[in-house]
Amino acid sequence: MTSQDELLAAISWAAQQGWTPATGGNFSARMPQGYLVTASGRDKTRIQADDLLLCDLEGQVLEGNGKPSAESDLHAALYRLDPTIGCILHTHTVASTVLSRRFPEGIKLNGFEMQKALQGNHTHDATVHLPVVPNSQDMNELADHVRTGWPMPWGFLVAGHGIYAVGETIAACRRHLEAIEFLLACVLEESRWSK
Numbered sequence: 177m178t179s180q181d182e183l184l185a186a187i188s189w190a191a192q193q194g195w196t197p198a199t200g201g202n203f204s205a206r207m208p209q210g211y212l213v214t215a216s217g218r219d220k221t222r223i224q225a226d227d228l229l230l231c232d233l234e235g236q237v238l239e240g241n242g243k244p245s246a247e248s249d250l251h252a253a254l255y256r257l258d259p260t261i262g263c264i265l266h267t268h269t270v271a272s273t274v275l276s277r278r279f280p281e282g283i284k285l286n287g288f289e290m291q292k293a294l295q296g297n298h299t300h301d302a303t304v305h306l307p308v309v310p311n312s313q314d315m316n317e318l319a320d321h322v323r324t325g326w327p328m329p330w331g332f333l334v335a336g337h338g339i340y341a342v343g344e345t346i347a348a349c350r351r352h353l354e355a356i357e358f359l360l361a362c363v364l365e366e367s368r369w370s371k
């Protein structure tokens with residue numbers, strides 16, 4: 177499978193989970209020339225090859241039609257920041273939106289077996305910190321927030337916005353995204369216990 181096909185499959189999968197409401201979310205994979213990224217405003221449940229644009233690492237479009245994602249410059253900044261990142265998957269989910277507003281200082285996870293799906297974790301018996309950065313419509317400002325907290329090997333949440341999962345490969349990034357979403361759903365569910 178080509179990287180383009182693997183990225184399209186990852187986008188369709190995320191959309192099928194209901195994680196890209198109202199055209200929310202953007203997705204990219206590193207390529208030899210830069211990165212392949214979703215065009216802005218596309219319905220991710222109907223994503224096709226011509227919804228992807230090839231950009232260089234400065235975010236300039238090399239190939240494709242339409243406007244790159246409004247957050248394409250954040251993807252570019254991440255690929256420049258960390259050469260080990262091969263894929264970035266960004267979704268808008270209820271759990272990530274709500275919990276990143278509730279815990280702007282970050283979310284602590286402890287005791288979940290699923291923590292082991294996050295690169296570098298080998299036990300449930302450890303505390304994992306999921307960073308939250310403040311939201312901004314200015315991608316330079318958002319990238320500055322991210323640089324301040326780096327390294328964040330599985331990604332981060334943007335407050336009131338969603339998840340940015342990263343990974344060395346598209347498969348690792350998918351695993352990180354699914355694990356983060358699962359863990360956040362657990363934290364949200366547990367928050368009902370004390371009511």
Ligand SMILES: CSC[C@@H](O)[C@@H](O)C(=O)COP(=O)(O)O
Nearest residue numbers: 198199200201202216217245246
């Ligand atoms: C539909 S609101 C979401 C957008 O503001 C943005 O955060 C987003 O994720 C999608 O923007 P896009 O330009 O389509 O990549």
Ligand SMILES: [Zn+2]
Nearest residue numbers: 200201337338
């Ligand atoms: Zn978004």
